Amino acid sequence: xxxxxxxxxxxxxxxxxxxxxxxxxxxxxxxxxxxxxxxxxxxxxxxxxxxxxxxxxxxxxxxxxxxxxxxxxxxxxxxxxxxxxxxxxxxxxxxxxxxxxxxxxxxxxxxxxxxxxxxxxxxxxxxxxxxxxxxxxxxxxxxxxxxxxxxxxxxxxxxxxxxxxxxxxxxxxxxxxxxxxxxxxxxxxxxxxxxxxxxxxxxxxxxxxxxxxxxxxxxxxxxxxxxxxxxxxxxxxxxxxxxxxxxxxxxxxxxxxxxxxxxxxxxxxxxxxxxxxxxxxxxxxxxxxxxxxxxxxxxxxxxxxxxxxxxxxxxxxxxxxxxxxxxxxxxxx
Numbered sequence: 001x002x003x004x005x006x007x008x009x010x011x012x013x014x015x016x017x018x019x020x021x022x023x024x025x026x027x028x029x030x031x032x033x034x035x036x037x038x039x040x041x042x043x044x045x046x047x048x049x050x051x052x053x054x055x056x057x058x059x060x061x062x063x064x065x066x067x068x069x070x071x072x073x074x075x076x077x078x079x080x081x082x083x084x085x086x087x088x089x090x091x092x093x094x095x096x097x098x099x100x101x102x103x104x105x106x107x108x109x110x111x112x113x114x115x116x117x118x119x120x121x122x123x124x125x126x127x128x129x130x131x132x133x134x135x136x137x138x139x140x141x142x143x144x145x146x147x148x149x150x151x152x153x154x155x156x157x158x159x160x161x162x163x164x165x166x167x168x169x170x171x172x173x174x175x176x177x178x179x180x181x182x183x184x185x186x187x188x189x190x191x192x193x194x195x196x197x198x199x200x201x202x203x204x205x206x207x208x209x210x211x212x213x214x215x216x217x218x219x220x221x222x223x224x225x226x227x228x229x230x231x232x233x234x235x236x237x238x239x240x241x242x243x244x245x246x247x248x249x250x251x252x253x254x255x256x257x258x259x260x261x262x263x264x265x266x267x268x269x270x271x272x273x274x275x276x277x278x279x280x281x282x283x284x285x286x287x288x289x290x291x292x293x294x295x296x297x298x299x300x301x302x303x304x305x306x307x308x309x310x311x312x313x314x315x316x317x318x319x320x321x322x323x324x325x326x327x328x329x330x331x332x333x
Contacts, residue, residue, distance in 0.1 A: 002101075004331035007111040007316065011324035015315040016119050020160065022070065026310045027123045028285050029068060034253040034304065035282025040065040041253070041306045046260060056215050057082045062305025066313070073313030075099040077113050077305055083213045092148060092213065093117065097312045106332060109316050113308065116315065120307040121150055122157035124252070125232045128299040129158060129207060131284040132230045132250060134291045139166035139190070143205035145198050146212035146235060147172040147181035154209055154234070155185060163207070165189035171201040199224045206230070210238045217263055219243055228293040233263070233300040241267040248292050249278045252301035264300050 016023070033039050045061040063076040079095035086092055095113030100106065142158070142165045144151050155168070168189040172178035175194070182192045195201035202208050202224050208231040210219075217240040225231065231247075233239065236257075244267035251257035251264070254275065258265040267273040281299065283289040291297070319325055 002104075002106045002108070002330075002332045004107060004328040005109040005316065006326040006328065007109060007319055008324070008326075009112040009115055011319045011322070012112050012115045012315055014324070015318040016115060016311075019311075019314050019318060020123075020157075022314055023119065023311050024123055024127065024161075026070070026314065027120065027127050027307055030066065030304065030306045030310055031127065031252060031280065031282040032285055033068060033282070034306070035280040035286065035288075038068075039253070039304070039306055040067070041256075041304050043256065043259065044303075044305065056213060057084070062303070062308060064305035064309040066306050066310040071310065071313035071317050072102060073099055073309045074102055075309045075312065077117065077308040077312075079113060079117055081213070086148075097308055099309070099312055099316060109312075111312050111315060113312070116308055116311050118150055118153045119157075120311050121234060121303065122154040124301050124303075124307065125154045125209065125234055125299075126157050126161040127285070128250065128281050128301065129163070129230055129232060130161070131281055132248075132291050132297045132299055133207070134293070139164045140206035141165070141167040141169065141204055142189070143169045143171075143195075143201040143208045144181070144185075145171050145201060145208070145210050145238070147174075147177050148211060148213070150234060151209060151211040152181065152184060154211065154232070155188060158207075159188045167191045167193065169193050169195045169201040169205065171195045171198050202226075202229075208232065210235050212238055214238050217241070217243075217266070222247060222296055225296050227296065229296055231296065231298045233298050236262040236264075236300055236302065239263040239267075239298070241270045241272050244298065245272040246295070248295050248297040249273060250281050250284070250297060250299045251278055252304050253280060254278050256302040256304065257300055259302065262300065262302070264298075
């Protein structure tokens with residue numbers, strides 16, 4: 001008979017806090033595998049209750065099998081994004097991750113997945129920021145557009161990864177959320193300011209974090225950005241195709257990054273960016289590509305299920321000896 005483990009959010013949070021160094025290594029390893037064509041990472045499947053593009057509600061299935069790394073793992077993440085939840089006082093995203101036994105395929109665990117998803121997204125941003133800037137030393141200006149949970153997690157992860165911020169400039173369409181976010185950023189920077197618009201926020205910024213819920217591009221001018229700035233385009237749909245032209249484009253995996261009407265996909269379709277010019281971040285991690293500090297670099301990781309599954313495997317291994325999880329004996333036979 002097969003036993004199923006159920007790992008709740010509190011246990012996931014404690015495990016992630018203890019595994020930051022290991023999870024960073026996992027992210028780098030997965031990205032190198034992606035660059036070398038070694039991943040088993042099928043395309044994500046999008047479920048949209050309403051096909052109208054104006055409606056942003058969606059649930060995404062991300063299956064993957066990770067053979068390498070400290071904990072081989074196989075499974076699927078099922079994550080919903082319902083932006084209207086924010087008006088209800090609820091998180092925008094919720095998720096679960098199912099892990100399967102590598103030998104039999106039986107389900108062995110269900111983990112709360114929103115925290116793992118945010119953690120791997122933030123760690124992905126940190127890996128990309130370091131790879132494309134070549135350094136974390138020296139105080140820099142960070143601009144943050146969008147002030148939700150992902151942005152909050154990413155700023156904390158960047159600070160823990162060694163970044164020092166002289167200034168953090170914040171912008172959100174909701175001024176109240178922006179002010180609250182700025183208050184939380186005070187511990188990470190000598191100066192924190194709330195900008196009236198995206199243009200003002202990104203002016204002279206060395207590092208830019210885009211973490212919005214935009215489905216329609218809204219940043220139309222690459223000239224707003226400092227030459228040599230690194231943009232962590234985590235929300236994927238903020239730039240117009242025209243604004244993508246002329247930049248260095250880096251992704252997690254090229255085929256995934258061009259799907260689902262991302263800004264980069266639209267720019268390739270419009271002939272403004274050549275597919276062959278897009279590089280996987282794994283090339284930078286292996287020394288096959290070097291940062292170009294004279295051009296704007298836009299890092300647009302689509303989000304590989306392999307990261308979620310690999311980190312979930314780490315979490316399950318970390319919490320298994322404790323009493324924080326619930327086990328369902330004889331779940332299946």
